[in-house]
Amino acid sequence: MSRPRTEAEYLARLVPPSVAGIGRRRLLAGTAGAGALLGTGLLAGCGSDSESGSSDSKTVSLGSNQSDPTPKNVIAKIMDGFKSSSGIEAKINTVDHNTYQENINNYLQGKPDDVFMWFAGYRMRFFAAKGLAGDVSDVWGKLSGLSDAFKKASTGDDGKQYFVPSSYYPWAVFYRKSVWKQYGYEVPTTLDQFNALGAQMKKDGLSPIAFADKDGWPAMGTFDILNLRVNGYQFHVDLMAGKESWTSDKVKKVFDTWRGLLPLHQPDSLGRTWQEAAQSLQQKKSGMYLLGLFVAQQFSNDEQDDLDFFTFPEIDPSIGAKALDAPIDGYMMARKPKSEANAKKLLEFVGSKEAAEIGVKIDPATLVANSQADTSGYTALQKKAAELVGSATEIAQFLDRDTRPDFASTVIIPALQQFIKNPNDVDGLVNSIENQKKSIFTS
Amino acid sequence: MSDLPLIQADRAVPSPAATATSTGGGRGRRLRLLSRTDRVVITLMVLVPLLLVVGLVWLPALATVALSGTSWDGIGPLSEIEWVGGRNYSDVVNIYPPFVPAIQNNLLWLAALFVVATPIGMFLAVLLDKEIRGSRFYQTALYLPVVLSLALIGFVWQLIYSRDQGLLNAVLGTQTDWYGDPDVNIWAVLFAAGWRHVGYIMLLYLAGLKGVDPSLREAASVDGASEASTFFRVVFPVMRPINIIVLVVTVIESLRAFDLVWVINKGRNGLELISALVTSNVVGEASRIGFGSALATIMLIISLVFITVYLAVVMREDRR
Numbered sequence: 190m191s192r193p194r195t196e197a198e199y200l201a202r203l204v205p206p207s208v209a210g211i212g213r214r215r216l217l218a219g220t221a222g223a224g225a226l227l228g229t230g231l232l233a234g235c236g237s238d239s240e241s242g243s244s245d246s247k248t249v250s251l252g253s254n255q256s257d258p259t260p261k262n263v264i265a266k267i268m269d270g271f272k273s274s275s276g277i278e279a280k281i282n283t284v285d286h287n288t289y290q291e292n293i294n295n296y297l298q299g300k301p302d303d304v305f306m307w308f309a310g311y312r313m314r315f316f317a318a319k320g321l322a323g324d325v326s327d328v329w330g331k332l333s334g335l336s337d338a339f340k341k342a343s344t345g346d347d348g349k350q351y352f353v354p355s356s357y358y359p360w361a362v363f364y365r366k367s368v369w370k371q372y373g374y375e376v377p378t379t380l381d382q383f384n385a386l387g388a389q390m391k392k393d394g395l396s397p398i399a400f401a402d403k404d405g406w407p408a409m410g411t412f413d414i415l416n417l418r419v420n421g422y423q424f425h426v427d428l429m430a431g432k433e434s435w436t437s438d439k440v441k442k443v444f445d446t447w448r449g450l451l452p453l454h455q456p457d458s459l460g461r462t463w464q465e466a467a468q469s470l471q472q473k474k475s476g477m478y479l480l481g482l483f484v485a486q487q488f489s490n491d492e493q494d495d496l497d498f499f500t501f502p503e504i505d506p507s508i509g510a511k512a513l514d515a516p517i518d519g520y521m522m523a524r525k526p527k528s529e530a531n532a533k534k535l536l537e538f539v540g541s542k543e544a545a546e547i548g549v550k551i552d553p554a555t556l557v558a559n560s561q562a563d564t565s566g567y568t569a570l571q572k573k574a575a576e577l578v579g580s581a582t583e584i585a586q587f588l589d590r591d592t593r594p595d596f597a598s599t600v601i602i603p604a605l606q607q608f609i610k611n612p613n614d615v616d617g618l619v620n621s622i623e624n625q626k627k628s629i630f631t632s
Numbered sequence: 633m634s635d636l637p638l639i640q641a642d643r644a645v646p647s648p649a650a651t652a653t654s655t656g657g658g659r660g661r662r663l664r665l666l667s668r669t670d671r672v673v674i675t676l677m678v679l680v681p682l683l684l685v686v687g688l689v690w691l692p693a694l695a696t697v698a699l700s701g702t703s704w705d706g707i708g709p710l711s712e713i714e715w716v717g718g719r720n721y722s723d724v725v726n727i728y729p730p731f732v733p734a735i736q737n738n739l740l741w742l743a744a745l746f747v748v749a750t751p752i753g754m755f756l757a758v759l760l761d762k763e764i765r766g767s768r769f770y771q772t773a774l775y776l777p778v779v780l781s782l783a784l785i786g787f788v789w790q791l792i793y794s795r796d797q798g799l800l801n802a803v804l805g806t807q808t809d810w811y812g813d814p815d816v817n818i819w820a821v822l823f824a825a826g827w828r829h830v831g832y833i834m835l836l837y838l839a840g841l842k843g844v845d846p847s848l849r850e851a852a853s854v855d856g857a858s859e860a861s862t863f864f865r866v867v868f869p870v871m872r873p874i875n876i877i878v879l880v881v882t883v884i885e886s887l888r889a890f891d892l893v894w895v896i897n898k899g900r901n902g903l904e905l906i907s908a909l910v911t912s913n914v915v916g917e918a919s920r921i922g923f924g925s926a927l928a929t930i931m932l933i934i935s936l937v938f939i940t941v942y943l944a945v946v947m948r949e950d951r952r
Contacts, residue, residue, distance in 0.1 A: 290916075290917055291915060291916040291917055293917060294705075294706050294707055294917070294919050295706070298707065312917075319707055319708070321707070403811060403812060403897055404897070404898075405897070405898070405900060456809075457795050457807070457809035457812050457813065458812065459809070459811075459812030459813070459814075459897075459901050460793075460794075460795045460809040460810060460811035460812020460813065460817070461794075461795060461796065461809075461812065465794065465795075465796050465797060468796075468797075469796065594917035594918055594919070595705070595913070595917075595918040595919060595920045598912065598916070598917065598918045599912060599913055599918050599920060602900060603729060603730055603900055603901070604729075606900060606901045607729070610814060610901070621727065621729055624726075624727040625723075625727050625728065628719070628723050628727065629920070
């Protein structure tokens, strides 16, 4: 997951790459021949011990981006479980989440670990198509408890599976039950009701919708859900794949709808982090907040029961409100693992219900993918989230996981921030996006 | 004399008498007078830095220029690199919205450091040079921002500038969106950058001031010069080498300004800088190496302008 989940990770993110040691990359990236050299750099450097021990057939190495304490603990416990069930020792090579993501290209082209953690979506299919990931279709033959939706999300462009899902979390509109009870608010099911609710919240002295986009990605969640509600899932997929035009009336309608909602959003969002926006919800200054399930981290343990959510209301009755963003995290296999048999055994285990149950016990911020796992340990919020995703007709990943990363980070982030600053020039904005899209997607 | 030990190498220099007698053919003779060890040492001293400069500076720079004509995404062998000619450059200028603000911000950065921060740093150095009480303390306090890690600096300013929870808004009772409002945030960041730059310049200048011959000042005061005219007419001209260093440091700092904006919002939304654009395109998941290289090349050209001016000045100096 690309979101900072704790204060510690947030602080770690503040370390600019130049300090974290990536600065050299800029220099080296200029050298045409540096590609191979780099792969052995930052990430693989951490895995040197796994290389030395890999000739032994009883080990397998795992590249993990789960650097926060709780998820890191989950991974460690799952690998312990793997060792006791198979006798194979998994060496975990944990790298800071953000660094991992930024270095993934070089990592995969160098000497990646046998199994590595990644997300479902466009980027997974892209690596598969480029031959940077191993085919794990036969592992899928042995997995049970994973729905067809997950299988679809794990399938590459060639119809083979390249990914084993482990956990996911939905995006929804979160609110505090106590606040809603106090003012007598009802969950809206249409855009009109949503607008009326927002107007009422304003009257009651609340910021209706908490909003933050300093880091650029949270606004993608708003764009995604509006696009899914206005134009539906298939248009979202085609737009992200570069097949649909950003200058079309459909995209303009998304921005127009958003412009109508902007007065309900917390002002000055471009200087605010999502943590600060979540805290305004926690402090009962805001009425609701569209974010991922990880918003719960900003609430103390005894406030968790007060947190509730609803899926974003319907905008077009012919499209409904059944699609949503629910990014999936999971595992992939390197193109040439040192021991393919061990790597596949590991993948089989992480997709199993035993591994899922370990996750249920330890981590309350995500949902496990395996439906056979005993989920009685879920919190009420987790149970409701699982139901929401279970009832979804289509599941999108997230804008930056569903499209090219260069397009998402260098075009969409500035464009959405531009829209928030100046929501009136939609034509100029979509033209600019379309021009850049054409240039990027044709290269 | 061919195997003279290194330590006696000075002897190879002709004695004053020898130079005096051979003014015509002095050049050739002096070369011959260098011992073999000397020649080996000199060759090494030239070759090693040359190789380093070529390998670590010029080759990557040329590779960047070459890559700026391609659409490479950092994946796959070099043979698959596709040549796109000047398309990256036309894209940068025509359809990349952050480019123009980035150029403007870099220039603004240069102007702000040059006009405000550098003079303040020099002024503080002059004050501290007066041996006022507690000057060590002030010196440390002013230099501290230069020593602190960037992560910490970013976090410190986040605590101050945060709109909802920041110190500044709490003290002033305002609701200014210091980091998010694109008309305000560049000034907020320039203040933070200036805060660091002042300390840096102060230390550089203070070191220079300590090296000024005290007798010059004594002579000036004997002649009845005021404090101000002593500084501007005696000390400042004497410090010319330091002044040039300070000028160069200021230009370099404003061209490579990067860290603060990157820590704040990755150089977006009003804080665009060319260096941040290069980084966000080349480093990280985006991997628009060709496009990012085009931006880097533009940055290189801008730097070259300043370097050329600097070299021209220094060389003219040497010739005098």
